[in-house]
Amino acid sequence: MGEQRTNTKKTLLNLLIAVTILAAVIFLLLLLPAFVETTMPNDSYMIKITGLSDLAVNGTATVMIPVPANAEGELVIFESSSVLQPAGWRTAIRETPYGKMIAFTTTEDYAQDISRPTGEFETKEEPRLLVPALATPDNVSVAEFARSSGGTYTTVVFLDGFVSPPENATSISFDLEYRGGGGMKYLIEEDTWTATVNTAVSSTESGFVPVPAEYHVIPGGIHL
Structure with a gap:
């Protein structure tokens, strides 16, 4: 009787071990594809500027907006790929007293609204935001601010060459959204950096x- 009970315990123990091993194998088979999966960090910049389509152009009109860059001012998209040209506009990277900016210029009689997504894979994982950065919280350096969890800072846009009498003033809306990082390797997801501008400027500004x-x-972390 005792021997039979011992054999039964051994059988149950062996069965439990087999089930455990099988569960471990199934878990590893399910986990392995995710473990070896690698996602490259991505940079995307959604540019939307509205309120331009009602404005007459005085010869040549120019709109400039901030550009994604790291804390040292190195561009993270537009120096490694061509700048996409919205309908009715010529686009280029232009040096300004505040640093590099994206410049849109047109010589048409009337301007058109600008809507253009851009993006590419990035090999670096480093903090980046929309620059120029004219002022940061507590006047910390741009590098220190970029390493923080975030906050509100001051950047700059530029307008010139539009005909907008004060009595017919309208608003030009800037909706800019940069998103970068977010790569993943060995189930470790990197940080994602976002910078946005959502503001309206009077068409009489120059x-x-x-x-x-x-x-x-x-923040990134383990991705299961």
Whole structure:
């Protein structure tokens, strides 16, 4: 009787071990594809500027907006790929007193709204935001601010060459959204950096106009 009970225990133990091994194998088979999966960090910049289509152009009109860059001012998209040309506009990277910016110029009689997504894979994982950065919270350096969890800072846009009498003034809306990083390797997801500008500027403005921007870091971690 005792021997039979011992054999039964051994059988149950062996069965439990077999089930455990089988469960472990199934778990590894399910986990392995995710473990070896690698996602390259991505840079995307959604550009949307509205309120331009009602404005007459005085010869040549120019709109300039901030550009994604790291804390040292190195561009993370537009120096390694061509700048996409929205309908009715010529686009280029232009040096300004505040640093590099994306410049849109047109010589048509009337301007058109600008809507253009851009993006590419990035090999680097480093904090980046929309620059120029004219002012940061507590006047910390741009590098220190970029390493923080985020906050509101000041960047700049530029308008010139539009005919907009004060009595017919309208608003030009800037909706800019940069998103970078977020790569994944061996189930470890990297940080994601976002910088946005959502503001309206009077069509009577001319020259550089400081505007608020939001910077936010989405922490990475283990991705299961």
